Amino acid sequence: MxxxxxxxxxxxxxxxxxxxxxxxxxxxxxxxxxxxxxxxxxxxxxxxxxxxxxxxxxxxxxxxxxxxxxxxxxxxxxxxxxxxxxxxxxxxxxxxxxxxxxxxxxxxxxxxxxxxxxxxxxxxxxxxxxxxxxxxxxxxxxxxxxxxxxxxxxxxxxxxxxxxxxxxxxxxxxxxxxxxxxxxxxxxxxxxxxxxxxxxxxxxxxxxxxxxxxxxxxxxxxxxxxxxxxxxxxxxxxxxxxxxxxxxxxxxxxxxxxxxxxxxxxxxxxxxxxxxxxxxxxxxxxxxxxxxxxxxxxxxxxxxxxxxxxxxxxxxxxxxxxxxxxxxxxxxxxxxxxxxxxxxxxxxxxxxxxxxxxxxxxxxxxxxxxxxxxxxxxxxxxxxxxxxxxxxxxxxxxxxxxxxxxxxxxxHLPEYDDHLPDDEAEDMIRRELAKLTVDHLKENDLIDKSVFLKQIHDKWKGKIEEESDIKISAETKDAYLKLLDAQRAWLIDQNHDEKQYFDEDLIRKHLLKIDLEEEKILLIH
Missing domain, CATH: 1.20.1530.20 (Na+/H+ antiporter like fold)
Known part of the structure; x- marks a missing residue:
């Protein structure tokens, strides 16, 4: 051998x-x-x-x-x-x-x-x-x-x-x-x-x-x-x-x-x-x-x-x-x-x-x-x-x-309507996640508690800004991680909802993005 x-x-x-x-x-x-x-x-x-x-x-x-x-x-x-x-x-x-x-x-x-x-x-x-x-x-x-x-x-x-x-x-x-x-x-x-x-x-x-x-x-x-x-x-x-x-x-x-x-x-x-x-x-x-x-x-x-x-x-x-x-x-x-x-x-x-x-x-x-x-x-x-x-x-x-x-x-295989077109589904998921994020931050009165969370709020409202290299407190980090958990839970619910026509591969793609974002936040001291 x-x-x-x-x-x-x-x-x-x-x-x-x-x-x-x-x-x-x-x-x-x-x-x-x-x-x-x-x-x-x-x-x-x-x-x-x-x-x-x-x-x-x-x-x-x-x-x-x-x-x-x-x-x-x-x-x-x-x-x-x-x-x-x-x-x-x-x-x-x-x-x-x-x-x-x-x-x-x-x-x-x-x-x-x-x-x-x-x-x-x-x-x-x-x-x-x-x-x-x-x-x-x-x-x-x-x-x-x-x-x-x-x-x-x-x-x-x-x-x-x-x-x-x-x-x-x-x-x-x-x-x-x-x-x-x-x-x-x-x-x-x-x-x-x-x-x-x-x-x-x-x-x-x-x-x-x-x-x-x-x-x-x-x-x-x-x-x-x-x-x-x-x-x-x-x-x-x-x-x-x-x-x-x-x-x-x-x-x-x-x-x-x-x-x-x-x-x-x-x-x-x-x-x-x-x-x-x-x-x-x-x-x-x-x-x-x-x-x-x-x-x-x-x-x-x-x-x-x-x-x-x-x-x-x-x-x-x-x-x-x-x-x-x-x-x-x-x-x-x-x-x-x-x-x-x-x-x-x-x-x-x-x-x-x-x-x-x-x-x-x-x-x-x-x-x-x-x-x-x-x-x-x-x-x-x-x-x-x-x-x-x-x-x-x-x-x-x-x-x-x-x-x-x-x-x-x-x-030339036929096209089926099993799922929404990728671009349409991407746009819908992005808009729904943005709405969930903004609502979550407002309902928990988090927008004015941290520069970082204010930046996240503005980003998801469409005012995409370059993230600055800032330090975040343990309280802010915990609040943002709970937000990511809420986003993840919403995506999983959408995947289990038989009335929705999202391709599971697309759902997993967004779940992976959330995992990457969470990993990045956990590395911030």
């Missing part, structure tokens, strides 16, 4: 350079990283990379899920909950089932159980890839919210299928009653454990005398504890991390100090940046090991099987996207849906083309044991499953990843 440390260090430098290049040429960085890993693996005398699946599941997956759950909008997640859960659960199950029957029919030596195993591995689209691509093009907020929400939950459903298929392959039988009970426990137990641990962290950080450094470390520990605790009792570690993270994210202003929130943002952005980069370049670097394990089937035949499964995945997702529209149009006659209008053909076509696969698929494939049981026979078709998974990841990342931005630009 230590002798290869310079190589791993150079990988981090290469990742940074490639992401800089990706931003420059406006290409999703996962595409460049996978291809670069593939090219690096072909260089003679390059150290052999053997990826430990437990390393990916335990080290990489919890923090990446936590960071994604921390940044997603709970309001949007709840608003589009029906289509998100259908994509994350129903469509994943449909995809896995279709792959199972196709593999069983067309790939020699593939039983139905092995087909379901492969289906569970390749069924979940990757969140990071879609997010990296969509940042270069403008898409409706609802679409990005649906994709983000789907990616949070589909890992759990695919890994549940994978676990049941592994049992069926190893034992040669599948008992539906036991599977139903186990499935229920994985869902209920995973969510319950995540919420419980999240609640304990929230209460502990609120009661105990922590500082910004301690709080940041605790946010890093939390997802690992949620994942490990859930997996130890055979429930879903993914759902535990997602549910616990959503609880903490939605209550961040109640238990984290301003300093903790600001420092946590910087730490988590850097951590997620490094982890995502390493994962995608390692996918490419692992190809030589995967090819060397192929036995009894030619590379060309294995590539053909991989392309067949890729085509099935794309077709199923397309049909599912249009099927979701049909179901919504029918359901609107009986229940309240988030949007009863016909979205047309454009939105489902884009959703259908966003099925890039990534880290979870590779980790699941690598976690297949080499032996059915200790001292037993080899696990059937393990190396072929690994190779097919790699072909699926590479093909969807390169083909769909490179063409999706062009597709979005060409079809």
């Amino acid at each position: 230590m002798e290869n440390f310079p190589f791993y260090l150079s990988l981090v430098i290469i990742i940074i350079l490639l992401i800089m290049l990706a931003n420059k040429i406006k290409v999703a960085y996962p595409v460049l990283l996978v291809v670069a890993g593939l090219l690096i693996s072909c260089i003679p005398d390059i150290p052999s990379i053997k990826i430990d699946p437990e390393l990916i599941f335990i080290i990489f997956l919890p923090p990446l899920l936590y960071e994604a759950a921390w940044t997603i909008s709970w309001k949007e997640l709840w608003k589009w909950r029906r289509i998100i859960t259908s994509f994350a659960f129903l469509i994943v199950f449909l995809t896995a089932t279709t792959v199972a029957f196709v593999a069983n029919h067309f790939i020699p030596g593939f039983s139905l159980a092995l087909g379901f195993l492969l289906g569970g591995i390749v069924s979940p689209p990757d969140a990071v890839s879609a997010g990296a691509i969509l940042k270069f093009v403008k898409v409706p907020k609802r679409m990005s919210s649906i994709l983000e929400g789907e990616s949070l939950l589909n890992d759990a459903s695919s890994l549940i299928i994978f676990r049941f298929a592994m049992i069926a392959v190893a034992t040669g039988q599948f008992i539906w009653q036991e599977a139903a009970l186990s499935f229920s426990w994985m869902l209920i137990g995973g969510i319950g454990i995540g919420v419980l641990i999240g609640w304990l962290f929230m209460k502990g950080q609120k009661i105990l005398p922590t500082d910004a450094n301690m709080d940041t470390v605790l946010t890093i520990v939390a997802p690992y504890l949620m994942y490990i605790a859930a997996e130890e009792v055979h429930s879903s570690g993914v759902l535990a991390v997602v549910s616990g993270s959503l609880l903490l994210s939605n209550n961040r202003h109640s238990f984290l100090s301003t300093s903790s929130r600001l420092r946590g943002i910087n730490v988590w952005e850097s951590l997620a940046f490094v982890l995502n980069g390493l994962v995608f370049i390692l996918i490419g670097l692992d190809l030589p090991e995967i090819i060397s394990g192929l036995e009894g089937v030619s590379v060309s035949s294995a590539i053909g099987y991989g392309l067949l499964i890729t085509a099935i995945l794309i077709l199923v997702r397309f049909f599912s996207a249009y099927g979701a529209v049909v179901v919504t149009l029918i359901a609107r006659n009986y229940i309240k849906v988030a949007d009863s209008r016909n979205p047309g053909l454009k939105v489902p076509s884009v959703l259908g083309w966003t099925g890039m696969r990534g880290v979870v698929s590779l980790a699941a494939a690598l976690s297949i044991p080499e032996k059915l049981y200790t001292g037993g026979p080899d696990f059937p078709q393990r190396n072929l499953i690994l190779f097919i998974t790699f072909v699926v990841i590479l093909t969807t990342l390169v083909v769909q990843g490179l063409t999706l931005p062009y597709m979005i630009r060409k079809i």
